[in-house]
Amino acid sequence: MPVYTVHAPTADGADLRATDRFVFVRDGFHFWAALLAPIWLIWHRLWLALIGWIVVVVGLELALLRLGAGSAALFWADLIVAILMGFEAASLRRWTLSRHHWRQLDVVVADDAEAAERRFFDRWAAKQRGIVNDQQAVDRGGPPPTRDVPGQSFSRTPPGPGSGIIGLFPEPGGQR
Template identity: 70%
Template structure:
């Protein structure tokens, strides 16, 4: 079953209004990226990756021609680079989203894009209802159980036994 990573733009106080801008990136091999690499990169707006792809393809072509490689060898290397593009297309999209200050919100396993979207938003809206849309609590997590919170028995750690050695070394300043 395909795995999708969900990415959201970093927007202060946007909350649920930013939900229409979430990006779902399917992990795995992308056939159209392997077959039509530059067109796929332009379609997804991966401009820096497109420039890198052009530089690599030109450098490999010129380098292999300078080494005296035949046309079949150059064609084989081009096929291998196209396969590499197909396998790494999702990573290029994630890299571009992270460069644009998007954060990865979740990972979803689903049959297709629509069911991944449905599964994610079911979980996300349930979490938003329970947190009363407190984005800071989502990002930071809850307080650790060792904080001094009045009325909670777990808030103070148990005292260390006095006069006993814990571990291999005695307490500093103690008798030897």
């Protein structure tokens, strides 16, 4: 089962307003990072890692050419760099997030990214129950508040329990 790390920006903090910015990074081998490393690095905006990858690949190929290595040696060297890139892609994303002052909130084990999000937010929301003064939370379960405005239907108080009426009829024996 894949393992995901959850990261949050520290500037916003790990509160309710920052949940849409949380990042889930899957640990393990990334096929597209191994196959198309520069495009994968650009897609994930890992600029320093892209520069490092270019320096390593160009330096390695120049060193092998200086040593007089053949095309087979260049192929195997490129293959090894691609495999290493596939295994270390998640670490590069986590490193870039930590450089931008993001912090790791949790580690989640799940079948896919959606299940990881669901599992993390279930656990995280249980810890956040103590939040007070949340302006975005709205209780939609109760009736609207009554106001003392003369002539408005919402201003009338409901009949008390002493009226003896149970049901939907306004008065005993009245029209149906």
